[in-house]
Amino acid sequence: MKVLVCGGAGYIGSHMVAHLLENNHEVVVLDNLQTGHKSSLLGGKLYVGDLRDSEILDKVFSENKIDAVIDFAANSLVGESVEKPLKYFENNIYSVIKLLEAMNKHGVKYIVFSSTAATYGEPENTPIQEEDKTFPTNPYGESKLAVEKILKWCDRAYGIKYTALRYFNACGAHTNGKIGEDHSPETHLIPIILQAASGVREKIMIFGDDYNTADGSCVRDYVHVSDLASAHLLALKRLQNGGDSKIYNLGNGKGFSVKEVIDVARKVTGIDIKAEVAARRAGDPATLIASSEKAIKELGWEPKFNSLETIIATAWKWHSSHPHGYDEK
Ligand code: UDP
Helix, strand or coil, X not given: CEEEEECCCCXXXXXXXXXXXXXXXXXXEEECCCCCCHHHCCCCEEXXXXXXXXXXXXXXXXXXXXXXXXXXXXXXXXXXXXXXXXXXXXXXXHHHHHHHHHHHHCCCCEEEEXXXXXXXXXXXXXXXCCCCCCECCCHHHHHHHHHHHHHHXXXXXXXXXXXXXXXXXXXCCCCCCCCCCCCCCCCCHHHHHHHHHHCCCCCEEEECCCCXXXXXXXXXXXXXXXXXXXXXXXXXHHHHCCCCCEEEXXXXXXXXXXXXXXXXXXXXXXXXXXXXXXXXXXXXXXXECECCHHHHHHHCCCCCCCCHHHHHHHHHHXXXXXXXXXXXX
């Protein structure tokens, strides 16, 4: 099939593009390259443009017979979203409205949407299930939850079938060593730890050690980016086979504290990475762990990278060979 990947030059998007190509699908990418990298694309046809621009969307859908859409295009930093909520609502919600308008106009009926564990906020249960209460503690999660609701109504009105995938903490890199995580500035835990390991930065700051967790630092469920990609393709196939619109969690079902992640990274790299405790970061819940039973059962999802050692080893392969990321000038 021919898949439009919006935000395909981003971290998760580029691994999605690689996975689609490896499975012999045709790929069209639409990315404004604000945070994405042209050199992260291992193939496919790239359109540089913004989803909020109906003209570029019309061009993409007119020039290509798109069977389905996967949408990753969004701002995704929890801390920044607390500082700049309107940026998040404008970009993350309006872009999907324009995309859905274009899909409806061009008769495209399937979309897999990149949602997040941040839709839950401070969870009531661990592990979190899809039916649990959603009460985001930051505008990033709020923007993704709003889109999930928009998708529901667009399914009813226009028959656009969707799968929203709520990822927990995406991490790791493709085993080919050619693509990986590169944000500027970097804010995510594992790349920052590995930058401290490779000497690009001096140390890692632990954001809070007074949370209600075993060692006081935040606990997250780390899931490999290539496993996320495989779940998206399974979700698309399920929709194409007549599956109804649904929401799934994607995680490994196991939590690691910030301190534990640093320890595993020390073991994997063999480097005594320097760490220091700092203040809490705004908008961070203490613990987020997924139940992915539904995705495993209904999508037939089989995550391949379920040990944190292996996940960090793939990330280290990328970071140690690309200490400055894609280094595009
Ligand atoms: N974190 C940290 N130091 C950093 C970056 C992140 O202690 O330099 C913590 C952060 O507070 C959170 C966890 O690591 O508890 C994962 O954060 P990340 O930004 O990687 O992902 P998020 O959970 O925001 O999606």
